[in-house]
Amino acid sequence: MIKLSPSILAADPLRLYEAACTARDAGCDELHFDVMDGHFVPNLSFGPGLLKAMKKEFAFVFDVHLMLSDPLSYVKAFGDAGATLLTVHQEANDFEQCIKSIRAYGMKAGASLKPHTPAEALQPLLNQLDRVLLMTVEPGFGGQSLMPEVLVKAGQLREMGFTGSIEADGGITCDNAAMLARAGVDTLVMGTAFFKAKDPAAVAKKVHEL
Ligand code: DX5
Numbered sequence: 001m002i003k004l005s006p007s008i009l010a011a012d013p014l015r016l017y018e019a020a021c022t023a024r025d026a027g028c029d030e031l032h033f034d035v036m037d038g039h040f041v042p043n044l045s046f047g048p049g050l051l052k053a054m055k056k057e058f059a060f061v062f063d064v065h066l067m068l069s070d071p072l073s074y075v076k077a078f079g080d081a082g083a084t085l086l087t088v089h090q091e092a093n094d095f096e097q098c099i100k101s102i103r104a105y106g107m108k109a110g111a112s113l114k115p116h117t118p119a120e121a122l123q124p125l126l127n128q129l130d131r132v133l134l135m136t137v138e139p140g141f142g143g144q145s146l147m148p149e150v151l152v153k154a155g156q157l158r159e160m161g162f163t164g165s166i167e168a169d170g171g172i173t174c175d176n177a178a179m180l181a182r183a184g185v186d187t188l189v190m191g192t193a194f195f196k197a198k199d200p201a202a203v204a205k206k207v208h209e210l
């Protein structure tokens with residue numbers, strides 16, 4: 001079954017509790033936190049405090065995507081706040097040390113690739129990853145259009161022997177979700193297409209039926 005991990009970046013910042021209830025009630029197992037530092041990407045979002053508050057109320061797989069230049073400094077903070085799976089960018093500083101630190105802290109480890117970073121960049125660490133997150137837009141902002149050329153990386157990762165989860169993030173809608181599933185993606189991050197939908201539960205149902 002294809003999983004949906006709604007990105008709260010696209011939710012109404014004044015109604016994040018309701019947004020999380022919507023995701024829960026739509027049967028989403030995961031909730032995606034897009035954490036941005038205004039340096040790795042030209043945008044700022046939220047920190048571990050929001051995650052800590054959500055952890056108290058919800059039983060999601062907390063799927064935390066760090067778009068930070070120096071993620072190593074924040075592994076402990078997001079681990080203590082309750083991240084289930086912590087994903088850092090292969091392009092960030094201290095990438096390999098981050099993966100080791102995430103696993104040592106007891107979390108599942110994910111690696112994210114910007115659109116133009118080849119899948120081969122992860123070869124040395126594939127056996128230490130629980131998830132690879134393929135950015136299907138340039139990271140930083142929701143509401144962009146999906147870059148389909150990225151999807152070839154899913155097949156390349158499998159050819160390289162990767163057996164973990166492959167997630168995609170950016171520009172994903174009900175219209176392109178089937179294409180992602182066919183390409184071998186098992187978890188979809190949806191921000192705009194889920195939280196701005198008239199009927200988010202119907203969006204989730206469509207994805208879960210793929
Ligand atoms: C980009 C963000 C977005 C967000 C999803 O850095 O990571 O990809 O999660 O955005 P939508 O689904 O609105 O394109």
Ligand code: ZN
Pocket residue numbers: 007032033034065169189
């Ligand atoms: Zn993300």
